[in-house]
Amino acid sequence: MTHAIEVHDLTKNYSSSGSGELAVDQINFTVEQGEIFGFLGPNGAGKSTTQRMLTTLLTPTEGQILILGHDLADDAYPAKRQIGLVPEESNVYTELTAWDNLMFTGRLYRMSKTDRGIRAEELLRDFGLWEKKDVKAEEFSKGMKRRLSIAMAIIHKPALLFLDEPTPGLDVQSARTIQKLIRQLSSEGTTVFMTTHQIEEANQLCDRVAIISHGKIAAIDTPEKLKQTFQQVQSVEISFTLSPNGLEEKLATLPEVSTVLKIGDKWRLYTESPPALLPHLIKFTEIENLDIVSLNTLAPSLEDVFLQITGQQIGSVSEEPSSKKRV
């Protein structure tokens, strides 16, 4: 079966002389049809640049992109007909009503009047916007604009949907509506390519993720396989009735602990071996006369994997080497 996306040696250099740092550096990957594919990376890693090249908005410096078997360099037209794009900022026409926004997009994709009417009603009802169909989008909340923006991107039932940061800044209800929609689209056979900072969202939604760092693909696999690869970022999470001064420093001195992170009223101790750490930790609580409220061992999260791969220290955004450190 044809790949939904096939990328070969894709490179982007914004510098006109070609001497600047590469925003995207010879990346290669494929996305299968029907997959939800997450594209993760820190700010400036090359996520949006890659997505803009895949959606024809940006011309690559080098490399080849095949969308549903169509080479974008030869003729982007057949590929464009089959893709939908939801950019990070909801790009609806605020001067138009929700209905007019959908009609405009439907016309742009050459849908018949009947088809776009039926589809627009279906989408507006599904997205909870039917009652507001004749209201100008300028009166919509951020979440409503986001939903309308997605509706506009899928009115023509694209085979491949690009989503750039689909949920940040939205209330929980809007975010869940959008996540449910992404799953539904995937179950109907739509391929979804999403760039996101929301690592837990990618963990829950994506069949596979790619992590891009400094313009290169650093890892690409299913979330669970990636987590298995990074067992050294396992952790023990513990909370006490009291947290006396200097507790962080003391926890950091325990054997087997690589990093200490305070999360709310809990302490997360990163270790390569939770079983080896636990006896030391119990002994420590007895010596310090601390009462334990809860104690859990945690497998690496996708966020831990992400931080390891992108070279960022757990609990920070700096690029210091991973060493025994209190955060």
Place this chain on the structure above:
Amino acid sequence: MKNFWTRTIDELSQAWIVTLKDIKVYYLRPGMIMFGFLMPFFMFFSFSVKREMAAGDGMARLLALTIFFTAAAAGPFIIPTERRLGTYDRLLAAPMSLLTLLAGKIAVGAFFAIVVSFIAVIIGIFFLNASIAQPALMIAGIVIGSFTFSAMGLIFGSIPTRNPGDVQMPSTLIRWVLLFVSGVFVPLSEMSTIARGISYLSPLTYAQDLMNHAVLGTGELALWLNLSVLFLSGVIFLLPSIKLHKRGRVLGY
């Protein structure tokens, strides 16, 4: 061959859809009203005050000014605004060629100029008491001139930027330069040889002379020359727009 025609019809239809959408969204925006509607009238009246001018002369000048300023106002305003709001990406990602998108955008400015020109015609007939020697030629001139100057405005709109202010300044500056070297305020017949030579470089000169033919029934240049230069200028103006758009795609705008 069937595919070619289907695709051509699709593209023309999409250009028209873009035009209709822009008409709905932008015609009543303050930027369009200020730079596209009010400016030519302000300029005409400020240059006409206390000047002896026949009614027909006044109307021909008002028409040339209106076509020039109004048509060229759309591109520099709409495209950078859409780039800033992200809505231009929606158009660039849609299944249509760049030429189709640009054709749609040119029509937006052209239709705006045609509508405003007819307001100028009404002012000319009812307030300046002017008569029109060749109404059909006037309509043809308004239509051709509007498309040409809208294509000129598109060049500025194609500059890779998301800030309309970055575009308004050079577009206004160049339009003023063209205005003063053309035969709008100083007739060609009264210009020195050098000034006249420079004026031939401006398409506005030909639009003004065409309006003189249409309204007064006489002009300095041959009618066919005016029409040909305006038409060809419109086509040639598309080339830098296409090049600038391609540059924008390389730079990420």
